[in-house]
Amino acid sequence: MEENKADGSQGSVSGGQDRVDEDNFVISDRLVIFLLIVFTLMIGAWWALNLYMGRWI
Amino acid sequence: MGNYATSPSQSRLLKAMKRWLFTTNHKDVGVLYLITSLAFFFVGGSFALLMRTQLYYPGNTFLNAYYYNQLVTSHGLIMVFWFISAFAFAFANYVVPIQIGAKDMAFPRLNALSYWLYLFSGILFLSGFLMPGGTIAGGWTIYQPLNTLKYSPQLGEDAAILGLIMLCVSVIVSTVNFAVTITMKRAKGYGWLDLPMFTISIMFTIMMMWLAFPVVATDLILLFVSRTVGGSVLTSEAGGALLWQHLFWFFGHPEVYIVFLPALGMMYDISSVFSGMPIYTKKVMIATFAAETLLSLTVYMHHMFMTGTNLFWLDVSSVNTLTIGIPAGVLVLGELTTKIDGTFRPETPALFTVGAVIAFIIGGASGVFLSSITLDSGFNGGYWVVAHFHYIFVGTILFGIYAGLYYWFPKMFGRMYSERLGKIHFVASFIGLNLLYFPMFALFNMPRRYYTYPSGLGFTLPNQLATIGSYVFGFAQLIIVANLIYSYRHGSTATENPWNSWSYEWLIPSPPPEFNFDGTTMVKDGRLLILPPDRHQMHTGEHAGSHLSPWPFSISLGTFLTLLGLTLDVGGFGNGLLAIGLMLFLISAFGWMIDDYYDAFPVVEKDGDGGKETWPFRDMDSRRLGMWVFLTGDLFVFMTLINSTMFLDLQVSFFHLDPPSPLENFANFSIAALVLFASIFSMYAAVWGARNRKRQTLAAGLIMTIVFAVIYIGTLYSDWSSLSSAGKGFGAMATSPLLSAFYDAGMIHLAHLVAGIAILAYFAVKAMNGNFFRSAGTRSSLVAFFYFWVMIAVAGILFTGVFAMV
Numbered sequence: 079m080e081e082n083k084a085d086g087s088q089g090s091v092s093g094g095q096d097r098v099d100e101d102n103f104v105i106s107d108r109l110v111i112f113l114l115i116v117f118t119l120m121i122g123a124w125w126a127l128n129l130y131m132g133r134w135i
Numbered sequence: 136m137g138n139y140a141t142s143p144s145q146s147r148l149l150k151a152m153k154r155w156l157f158t159t160n161h162k163d164v165g166v167l168y169l170i171t172s173l174a175f176f177f178v179g180g181s182f183a184l185l186m187r188t189q190l191y192y193p194g195n196t197f198l199n200a201y202y203y204n205q206l207v208t209s210h211g212l213i214m215v216f217w218f219i220s221a222f223a224f225a226f227a228n229y230v231v232p233i234q235i236g237a238k239d240m241a242f243p244r245l246n247a248l249s250y251w252l253y254l255f256s257g258i259l260f261l262s263g264f265l266m267p268g269g270t271i272a273g274g275w276t277i278y279q280p281l282n283t284l285k286y287s288p289q290l291g292e293d294a295a296i297l298g299l300i301m302l303c304v305s306v307i308v309s310t311v312n313f314a315v316t317i318t319m320k321r322a323k324g325y326g327w328l329d330l331p332m333f334t335i336s337i338m339f340t341i342m343m344m345w346l347a348f349p350v351v352a353t354d355l356i357l358l359f360v361s362r363t364v365g366g367s368v369l370t371s372e373a374g375g376a377l378l379w380q381h382l383f384w385f386f387g388h389p390e391v392y393i394v395f396l397p398a399l400g401m402m403y404d405i406s407s408v409f410s411g412m413p414i415y416t417k418k419v420m421i422a423t424f425a426a427e428t429l430l431s432l433t434v435y436m437h438h439m440f441m442t443g444t445n446l447f448w449l450d451v452s453s454v455n456t457l458t459i460g461i462p463a464g465v466l467v468l469g470e471l472t473t474k475i476d477g478t479f480r481p482e483t484p485a486l487f488t489v490g491a492v493i494a495f496i497i498g499g500a501s502g503v504f505l506s507s508i509t510l511d512s513g514f515n516g517g518y519w520v521v522a523h524f525h526y527i528f529v530g531t532i533l534f535g536i537y538a539g540l541y542y543w544f545p546k547m548f549g550r551m552y553s554e555r556l557g558k559i560h561f562v563a564s565f566i567g568l569n570l571l572y573f574p575m576f577a578l579f580n581m582p583r584r585y586y587t588y589p590s591g592l593g594f595t596l597p598n599q600l601a602t603i604g605s606y607v608f609g610f611a612q613l614i615i616v617a618n619l620i621y622s623y624r625h626g627s628t629a630t631e632n633p634w635n636s637w638s639y640e641w642l643i644p645s646p647p648p649e650f651n652f653d654g655t656t657m658v659k660d661g662r663l664l665i666l667p668p669d670r671h672q673m674h675t676g677e678h679a680g681s682h683l684s685p686w687p688f689s690i691s692l693g694t695f696l697t698l699l700g701l702t703l704d705v706g707g708f709g710n711g712l713l714a715i716g717l718m719l720f721l722i723s724a725f726g727w728m729i730d731d732y733y734d735a736f737p738v739v740e741k742d743g744d745g746g747k748e749t750w751p752f753r754d755m756d757s758r759r760l761g762m763w764v765f766l767t768g769d770l771f772v773f774m775t776l777i778n779s780t781m782f783l784d785l786q787v788s789f790f791h792l793d794p795p796s797p798l799e800n801f802a803n804f805s806i807a808a809l810v811l812f813a814s815i816f817s818m819y820a821a822v823w824g825a826r827n828r829k830r831q832t833l834a835a836g837l838i839m840t841i842v843f844a845v846i847y848i849g850t851l852y853s854d855w856s857s858l859s860s861a862g863k864g865f866g867a868m869a870t871s872p873l874l875s876a877f878y879d880a881g882m883i884h885l886a887h888l889v890a891g892i893a894i895l896a897y898f899a900v901k902a903m904n905g906n907f908f909r910s911a912g913t914r915s916s917l918v919a920f921f922y923f924w925v926m927i928a929v930a931g932i933l934f935t936g937v938f939a940m941v
């Protein structure tokens with residue numbers, strides 16, 4: 079495996095399981111984090127709206 | 136350090152103790168979870184049997200109200216928090232890393248920490264029964280003001296609350312670990328949509344967990360503060376009781392789906408295997424999981440129909456709740472079609488999935504009634520609700536996970552279970568389930584949670600049927616224990632793949648070897664290839680390294696002793712437990728930090744190549760992703776505090792309560808917040824120094840950050856003391872909800888800062904000794920810490936703004 083070639087650098091140790099097809103995986107990683115932030119903020123905003131609408135006054 | 140392997144001369148018992156106390160292997164942790172969660176199941180189940188015995192006759196005196204209330208509350212909390220979720224995560228621990236082609240979790244020590252925190256939190260919770268006044272008795276939803284000190288003065292309630300907080304920490308740690316494991320540790324070429332449904336369901340489950348559990352942890356901290364220091368966020372007349380419901384149900388409703396989705400994921404995989412067909416429209420089912428996840432976070436106000444808040448908004452909740460029925464229906468159709476499409480093999484796991492689908496239809500349909508505000512006003516306080524959610528929790532979720540237990544038992548223990556006993560267990564459980572819960576629909580007008588009922592109202596017969604059903608169900612559960620113990624000792628040997636399954640855990644021997652796969656894994660054309668270990672890996676001694684660590688166990692023990700000591704101190708039984716526990720905790724935390732675990736156990740250390748992406752995605756690796764996940768959860772801690780403050784502010788002005796401005800000296804405070812904000816830059820200088828191998832810059836940046844943080848804490852201290860001299864100290868929290876919110880937020884922020892300073896000091900010492908650049912992992916920790924620090928600084932600015940406005 080090309081990614082596992084031992085050339086002594088840190089990168090080669092990692093190789094293996096962490097990285098899929100490098101380019102694809104990078105995109106999906108970014109996408110995951112982007113979605114994570116959007117999802118969190120969206121739900122947080124929704125919750126705040128519920129608290130505002132669901133008050134006793 | 137790092138290598139805790141046993142020598143051959145040690146006795147067998149000592150070896151076994153070392154293995155099970157210090158293990159960080161995901162499979163061992165999974166087995167520990169399995170055994171512990173089943174133990175909690177029998178504890179919670181025996182509570183239920185006691186309650187059903189009490190309800191057999193009208194006017195029975197077997198239990199009095201005092202014990203009944205404690206049992207009904209503890210039954211709910213133990214089953215929801217300590218049994219059903221942990222039972223599913225036993226399999227998640229064991230199976231998910233193998234299914235994705237990994238050798239272990241991303242953070243094996245954190246995995247062990249989760250388990251030990253979980254176990255000790257349960258012990259702390261149960262210790263409440265032995266404390267003066269008994270344990271928590273105000274219902275599993277812990278509504279206010281019933282659970283304040285005034286109405287629930289028993290000391291056991293404090294122990295229970297601290298136990299729950301400890302459990303929440305365990306769950307948050309698990310969340311980070313699973314999110315990173317599934318994202319980063321998949322075999323090469325293994326796409327998201329190709330994963331088995333169980334792994335996908337765990338991914339969606341943790342998405343809910345990382346928002347819900349930080350919130351409930353914060354709620355419980357607020358409650359503990361109000362019971363001990365006297366805070367009034369949850370007890371004020373200005374809507375404290377309503378606020379608790381908002382805070383609790385924001386967690387409480389997703390929690391239902393948190394326990395539901397893993398069971399559903401198992402059921403899909405099992406149905407597919409036992410009908411010999413692929414999952415029917417798998418992509419649609421995944422989209423449906425996503426819809427359930429999103430909707431579960433938007434419907435919590437249907438638990439609050441009877442609170443008398445804004446009717447329009449309750450209607451919105453009602454409509455959202457009805458909408459959830461659509462994906463739920465699609466899920467049932469997918470499950471049934473998968474079964475019907477192929478040739479169905481009626482073996483025990485498959486039978487349990489059939490039982491689960493039937494129970495889900497009954498439980499789901501009865502739940503739709505409750506989404507109507509009109510009907511809910513009648514059903515809300517009665518046994519209809521009990522029948523509904525037990526059909527879901529027991530009939531669907533427990534049966535679904537039982538299917539998983541039978542399915543993976545051969546893989547976990549290398550033996551086949553007894554098929555005959557399995558079938559008897561299924562039939563007895565299914566009969567018991569329906570006999571137990573179906574009569575409860577007829578009790579729709581009998582108030583729930585009451586310890587007795589009068590005769591002559593038609594309640595007696597359904598109650599007696601339910602009690603008989605509960606004994607049938609309870610004894611049926613002894614069959615599975617007998618089956619598991621017998622089969623573990625005498626069962627026939629299991630082959631690699633007894634079920635003809637297609638997911639990757641069935642490619643390796645049963646039980647799997649220590650590191651699962653003997654080599655690097657990759658997926659190509661839907662097949663898992665195991666490439667022989669390369670030269671480099673062999674040189675690093677991958678398979679020789681022991682990965683036992685004593686620190687997860689001792690940190691959890693320290694936390695347990697600290698919290699138990701704290702409870703006893705609160706009750707005036709001062710003793711040294713608090714100090715001993717705290718010391719053990721600190722020593723263990725330090726031991727954890729300096730342990731060269733990853734050097735001894737390199738299989739889990741996989742740093743990214745780096746340099747390919749722009750900030751903040753550069754060098755994304757397990758630690759940094761883990762920190763992102765943790766921080767989004769932490770954001771919800773701060774959001775809970777800010778949302779509560781805003782909510783109280785609206786209410787306080789309406790109730791004409793005198794709102795004292797919590798910020799005595801805004802100018803001082805905002806300067807301090809700016810100083811803290813400036814420390815982001817000194818921290819970045821440290822990161823820059825680490826990246827460019829400039830030792831002085833690194834050390835100076837770290838020390839400057841500490842100095843800035845200390846300045847902030849000093850300002851906080853002077854502000855609090857001037858507030859105190861103006862009569863707005865901790866003592867005034869009891870009368871001012873906003874002041875309580877201010878101190879709660881300040882304390883939680885301060886706790887973050889103190890933890891941050893401790894880590895900074897450790898980094899600084901390490902940087903000055905010059906051994907910081909040895910491994911890329913250390914630099915990665917530094918960057919992850921930088922994200923954490925940004926979060927703290929931004930929270931400081933946010934809090935200042937919010938409390939200046941109210």
